Amino acid sequence: MFSSEIYTARREALISQLDSGLLLFLGNEDSPMNYADNIYPFRQDSSFLYYFGLDQPDLAATIDLDDGTTTLFGDDLTIDQIVWMGNRPTIAERAARAGVESTRTAAGLTEVLGGARRSSRTAHFLPPYRAANVFRLIELLDIDPSAARSGSSEPFIRAVIAQRSIKAPEEIKEIEKAVTVTCAMHVKAMEMVRPGMVEQEIAAAVQEVAERSGGGLSFPSIVTVRGETLHNHFHGNTLESGQMLLNDSGAESALHYAGDMSRTFPVDSTFTGKQKEIYQIALDAHEAAVTALAPGVPYRDVHLLACRTIASGLKGLGLMKGDVGEAVAAGAHALFFQCGTGHMMGLDVHDMEDLGEDRVGYGDGFERSTQFGLKSLRLARELLPGFVLTVEPGIYFIPELIERWRFEGKFTDFIDYDRVEDYRDFGGLRSEEDFVITENGARLLGPPVAKTIAEVEAVRAG
Numbered sequence: 001m002f003s004s005e006i007y008t009a010r011r012e013a014l015i016s017q018l019d020s021g022l023l024l025f026l027g028n029e030d031s032p033m034n035y036a037d038n039i040y041p042f043r044q045d046s047s048f049l050y051y052f053g054l055d056q057p058d059l060a061a062t063i064d065l066d067d068g069t070t071t072l073f074g075d076d077l078t079i080d081q082i083v084w085m086g087n088r089p090t091i092a093e094r095a096a097r098a099g100v101e102s103t104r105t106a107a108g109l110t111e112v113l114g115g116a117r118r119s120s121r122t123a124h125f126l127p128p129y130r131a132a133n134v135f136r137l138i139e140l141l142d143i144d145p146s147a148a149r150s151g152s153s154e155p156f157i158r159a160v161i162a163q164r165s166i167k168a169p170e171e172i173k174e175i176e177k178a179v180t181v182t183c184a185m186h187v188k189a190m191e192m193v194r195p196g197m198v199e200q201e202i203a204a205a206v207q208e209v210a211e212r213s214g215g216g217l218s219f220p221s222i223v224t225v226r227g228e229t230l231h232n233h234f235h236g237n238t239l240e241s242g243q244m245l246l247n248d249s250g251a252e253s254a255l256h257y258a259g260d261m262s263r264t265f266p267v268d269s270t271f272t273g274k275q276k277e278i279y280q281i282a283l284d285a286h287e288a289a290v291t292a293l294a295p296g297v298p299y300r301d302v303h304l305l306a307c308r309t310i311a312s313g314l315k316g317l318g319l320m321k322g323d324v325g326e327a328v329a330a331g332a333h334a335l336f337f338q339c340g341t342g343h344m345m346g347l348d349v350h351d352m353e354d355l356g357e358d359r360v361g362y363g364d365g366f367e368r369s370t371q372f373g374l375k376s377l378r379l380a381r382e383l384l385p386g387f388v389l390t391v392e393p394g395i396y397f398i399p400e401l402i403e404r405w406r407f408e409g410k411f412t413d414f415i416d417y418d419r420v421e422d423y424r425d426f427g428g429l430r431s432e433e434d435f436v437i438t439e440n441g442a443r444l445l446g447p448p449v450a451k452t453i454a455e456v457e458a459v460r461a462g
């Protein structure tokens with residue numbers, strides 16, 4: 001945990017943005033895998049962590065905006081629980097660590113919210129993403145299931161997003177810890193791969209680096225020779241000479257801040273000529289995007305610059321044709337780059353996605369496109385100092401998509417499908433790094449990891 005003063009200051013900043021009523025914070029509960037006592041690793045809700053720092057299940061809190069009191073709700077462990085799970089600090093001790101003055105039992109929350117309801121006071125809550133908390137809201141607030149899902153408080157959500165979007169120095173330090181471990185995961189993978197290994201061996205080694213650091217993974221690792229599937233979590237392929245391995249994985253720090261990086265490298269010690277050409281185009285797009293990062297720049301512009309760099313490179317290889325600007329405006333490049341260039345990162349690897357990707361990444365003044373490709377851009381809004389985000393352009397040859405577009409005759413002015421056929425089994429690649437936006441540009445988080453063709457081949461040869 002950070003010091004109690006940090007959590008108190010965060011809550012005071014939140015209170016100053018909101019008018020009246022009760023703010024309700026539901027922590028997460030343990031979640032069963034296949035029966036009640038066999039649980040997934042516990043992950044606390046990120047907004048609960050942000051405002052209270054308490055990393056245990058079965059907690060909730062309220063802030064009364066009208067009388068200014070903050071209350072932590074939870075029960076001290078019974079002797080039976082202590083026998084099985086060990087002891088935990090009392091609720092009063094935990095409240096003190098979070099700078100919270102008042103505590104009540106878990107059952108007290110029902111009373112407090114019932115009282116608020118009887119006096120027609122608003123209970124503001126954030127959108128629930130776990131079924132358990134949907135049920136808790138239904139019971140606590142005496143609302144129907146659809147209201148639990150849709151009745152979250154817009155002012156509360158917006159205030160949390162505004163605050164969590166700007167990372168404080170102690171958060172950037174924590175994120176950089178996670179990214180530094182993430183870098184070590186990527187060095188490990190790049191060094192160990194040999195033809196004949198199975199993807200799961202690399203996935204296991206990468207996870208070991210994360211867990212030995214005292215955290216864990218910030219998301220399920222993508223370690224695959226079939227990198228054209230954007231979120232490919234299968235780890236059963238055997239690595240063959242001539243293939244490339246895409247590793248998209250990240251560590252979470254002990255305080256649950258995320259890192260998220262990708263590297264793609266040859267299973268052999270060198271790239272093939274064809275791989276070098278495509279890799280270099282994606283790398284050029286990456287560098288163009290990084291150079292463009294600055295406060296005031298809409299990330300959508302950064303993304304479109306990466307798209308144009310990719311389209312221009314693919315035009316050089318004869319896969320695309322025509323005017324690059326027109327091709328990207330029409331969305332033709334999305335045959336090869338189907339997703340966005342990056343996303344916000346913090347306590348969540350896709351930061352605050354539970355609060356609504358449009359609210360976090362678009363806000364006022366930016367509207368999400370419906371065009372294939374651009375519609376998947378998670379972050380479009382103007383960048384501000386303190387934003388932490390990823391840059392991850394890639395090039396993906398998805399055989400089914402190529403066939404579909406060719407059959408539909410899509411963008412024949414911009415795509416040479418006969419030439420694309422030569423690449424249909426190429427796979428996919430991306431490089432991904434994490435940046436903090438500074439007063440006049442951006443700073444790479446974590447130590448540099450081999451990225452140019454020469455650097456990657458040097459690691460692979462070693």
Ligand SMILES: [Mn+2]
Nearest residue numbers: 260390392432
């Ligand atoms: Mn990412």
